[in-house]
Amino acid sequence: MEKQRVLVTGGHGFLGTHVCNRLRKCPWVREVLTPGSSECDLRKEEDVRRMYAVQKPDSVIHLAAVVGGIGANRAHPGRFFYENLLMGLHAMHQAYSHGVKKFVCIGTICAYPKFTPVPFREDDLWNGYPEETNAPYGIAKKALLVQAQAYRMEYGFNAIYLLPVNLYGPGDNFDPETSHVIPAMIRKFAEAKESGSPTVTLWGDGTPTREFLYVEDAAEGIVLATEKYDAPEPVNLGTGQEISMKDLAALIAREVGYVGEIVWDTSKPNGQPRRCLDVRRAREQFGFRAAMPFEEGIRKTVAWFLEHHTGVLQA
Ligand SMILES: NC(=O)c1ccc[n+]([C@@H]2O[C@H](COP(=O)([O-])OP(=O)(O)OC[C@H]3O[C@@H](n4cnc5c(N)ncnc54)[C@H](OP(=O)(O)O)[C@@H]3O)[C@@H](O)[C@H]2O)c1
Numbered sequence: 001m002e003k004q005r006v007l008v009t010g011g012h013g014f015l016g017t018h019v020c021n022r023l024r025k026c027p028w029v030r031e032v033l034t035p036g037s038s039e040c041d042l043r044k045e046e047d048v049r050r051m052y053a054v055q056k057p058d059s060v061i062h063l064a065a066v067v068g069g070i071g072a073n074r075a076h077p078g079r080f081f082y083e084n085l086l087m088g089l090h091a092m093h094q095a096y097s098h099g100v101k102k103f104v105c106i107g108t109i110c111a112y113p114k115f116t117p118v119p120f121r122e123d124d125l126w127n128g129y130p131e132e133t134n135a136p137y138g139i140a141k142k143a144l145l146v147q148a149q150a151y152r153m154e155y156g157f158n159a160i161y162l163l164p165v166n167l168y169g170p171g172d173n174f175d176p177e178t179s180h181v182i183p184a185m186i187r188k189f190a191e192a193k194e195s196g197s198p199t200v201t202l203w204g205d206g207t208p209t210r211e212f213l214y215v216e217d218a219a220e221g222i223v224l225a226t227e228k229y230d231a232p233e234p235v236n237l238g239t240g241q242e243i244s245m246k247d248l249a250a251l252i253a254r255e256v257g258y259v260g261e262i263v264w265d266t267s268k269p270n271g272q273p274r275r276c277l278d279v280r281r282a283r284e285q286f287g288f289r290a291a292m293p294f295e296e297g298i299r300k301t302v303a304w305f306l307e308h309h310t311g312v313l314q315a
Pocket residue numbers: 009010011012013014015016035036037038040041042043062063064065066067087106107108109163164165166167168173180
């Protein structure tokens with residue numbers, strides 16, 4: 001592979017930071033370009049056109065998105081649909097127009113149908129409507145898979161599409177309004193421990209299962225695919241292991257040192273009943289295998305939170 005200028009949209013975000021760190025260690029990477037939203041608002045086609053004209057990347061990894069947990073998805077279905085679709089459309093179309101050699105689009109597990117047989121196989125992606133609470137986000141992202149395949153068919157554009165499962169790890173978003181389930185639980189248990197609260201209330205009934213990928217593993221998978229994978233079929237990125245919300249809550253409470261009671265608020269939605277990926281394609285096509293054991297990953301994430309958010313807890 002020739003030495004490349006790689007542009008990462010969303011390069012200052014949670015996943016983006018880890019992807020850029022990993023890219024900087026690759027011998028085939030000459031420069032990592034990370035224009036932020038203040039320099040280039042990807043919702044504006046003119047900004048995107050200017051960004052490619054000035055930066056002249058060889059490859060693009062498109063990570064920029066508006067994301068969040070069930071609460072944020074329910075509060076902003078319109079914004080999540082419109083902005084994610086628009087950003088992806090412009091980022092991919094202008095990359096093609098500017099002669100970018102490879103475009104790596106990051107999708108989401110939220111694109112899968114609500115009742116996908118477990119483990120989720122990439123071939124089942126179109127066999128039903130996604131879980132309602134995250135469908136606008138998931139479908140906006142899934143439309144970008146169609147764009148990638150259509151541009152490959154019509155223009156021979158090398159766009160690939162990856163589907164990471166739920167991510168977690170150091171640097172995650174711990175804002176209670178927009179965080180995903182693991183940082184949300186870590187924060188709740190840490191605050192309850194700090195204040196001596198006898199109970200912690202969590203959403204749903206605790207039965208849904210989820211799969212989680214440590215963010216550094218996700219970065220490794222994305223960089224491997226950027227280097228080695230050039231086919232139209234989407235590829236799952238995950239561990240292939242699921243855990244119930246009840247077991248997850250117990251694990252996080254233990255790691256945080258919270259000893260009170262966990263109460264499940266069944267008036268709140270569960271989200272998708274089960275999530276667990278078939279991860280064979282990533283292994284076969286570009287040799288990706290997640291490395292971080294889950295308990296160790298949780299321990300590192302809790303440690304990162306306690307180190308960086310002590311002010312929040314004491315406030
Ligand atoms: N987190 C997960 O569990 C997960 C799971 C599966 C897939 N993904 C996907 O992974 C990607 C990264 O997610 P993340 O969790 O790292 O999100 P994040 O931390 O919120 O980062 C999102 C990034 O998007 C950029 N962005 C948002 N609006 C923009 C705009 N209008 N113009 C330009 N840039 C904009 C932000 O840039 P600035 O910082 O410069 O504003 C930010 O760096 C997303 O595509 C997401 O769908 C995430």
